[in-house]
Amino acid sequence: MAVKKLLDARDGALVVTGLGSPSYDVHAAGDRDDNYYLWGAMGGAALVGLGLAQAQPQRRVMVITGDGEQLMAFGSLATISVARPTNLDLIVLDNQHFGETGMQSSHTGRGISFDKVASACGFAEVAELRSLEEVDALCERLRRPAEGPRLFVLKITAENLPRSLPPRDAVAVKNRFRAHLGFATC
Amino acid sequence: MTASLQAKHPEAAASAALPAASGTQWPDQVYEVLKAAGINQMSYVPDAGHTTLIHRFSADPEVVTNVLTTEEEGIAIAAGSWLGGKRSVVLMQSSGVGNCINMLSLPVQARFPLLILVTMRGEWAEFNPWQVPMGQATGASLRAIGLRVLRAETGADLVDTVAQAASMAFDADQQIAVLIGQRLLGKKKW
Numbered sequence: 001m002a003v004k005k006l007l008d009a010r011d012g013a014l015v016v017t018g019l020g021s022p023s024y025d026v027h028a029a030g031d032r033d034d035n036y037y038l039w040g041a042m043g044g045a046a047l048v049g050l051g052l053a054q055a056q057p058q059r060r061v062m063v064i065t066g067d068g069e070q071l072m073a074f075g076s077l078a079t080i081s082v083a084r085p086t087n088l089d090l091i092v093l094d095n096q097h098f099g100e101t102g103m104q105s106s107h108t109g110r111g112i113s114f115d116k117v118a119s120a121c122g123f124a125e126v127a128e129l130r131s132l133e134e135v136d137a138l139c140e141r142l143r144r145p146a147e148g149p150r151l152f153v154l155k156i157t158a159e160n161l162p163r164s165l166p167p168r169d170a171v172a173v174k175n176r177f178r179a180h181l182g183f184a185t186c
Numbered sequence: 187m188t189a190s191l192q193a194k195h196p197e198a199a200a201s202a203a204l205p206a207a208s209g210t211q212w213p214d215q216v217y218e219v220l221k222a223a224g225i226n227q228m229s230y231v232p233d234a235g236h237t238t239l240i241h242r243f244s245a246d247p248e249v250v251t252n253v254l255t256t257e258e259e260g261i262a263i264a265a266g267s268w269l270g271g272k273r274s275v276v277l278m279q280s281s282g283v284g285n286c287i288n289m290l291s292l293p294v295q296a297r298f299p300l301l302i303l304v305t306m307r308g309e310w311a312e313f314n315p316w317q318v319p320m321g322q323a324t325g326a327s328l329r330a331i332g333l334r335v336l337r338a339e340t341g342a343d344l345v346d347t348v349a350q351a352a353s354m355a356f357d358a359d360q361q362i363a364v365l366i367g368q369r370l371l372g373k374k375k376w
Contacts, residue, residue: 044262051266075255170296
């Protein structure tokens, strides 16, 4: 529901999703050419987003990933902060568990807060959200220009919903994404 | 150079104080062939052997550079860059190749063009034994995950190798690592 709200308000943003439920959630909201879903390469989502944001400085890029995937890219918050893109927003869907592997408790359920980490790294805006009303306000906030990278943690319930599986043909998804931006396949 | 530029590119100021690479021109020539290949993004974990490239790219307003906390970040950045229409090169030392292995499944499986330049350690006049295991495993590790591996031992060979590797990567959708022999880089002074 929160992801659907963010995507309904994406306003032309390019979207990269992290391995696991975030990819399923984004796909469930509607498969689109301007989504790039990761099915692996854990820890890669935020940085694929950075590369894309730097290549497309006029477009907003929204990375939607989970707490486990982002934990594997802890250092990426330093790299992204130093790179200082003004068109990159990281959305961490934080259920405090490794949902894909049996719901083991993750670091975010044991005291690590990504909004605080990102703030310490120098992100321009951070927040932790716990209600759908706050997500509505976030949709408005994301439309406004940013001074630098932004990170928002959406605290969500740990549950295994029916999966909406995005296409696994990584080459096809890449090529349709590039075609959407007017680029040739090779 | 302005103070603000130095703050933005501290490595440029730092490398300016280093002596020229023992009378050789290959680092500048590698930069030129990468520019000619349309490279407009560069990510790196520093290595002494990459000093000139880091300096030249960081001073180049046409190129976006990223300093990384760990090498696999550059693999993901390069993929995102290609999604958005840019051409990226990633610079690292052989020890960093080990950090990249699972992230390389992204360009291998999605067939993203990838060009990595790897300065070798642990293979020639190496003083630090801790560099040897990963140095000896570098080529095999890259091949095992599915990369094409090229290697150069002389400056002239390296320039040619990088030029054609860039062509193969971006024109033929290949994932390529160019290993720069430690013999070419010279012995590190301790």
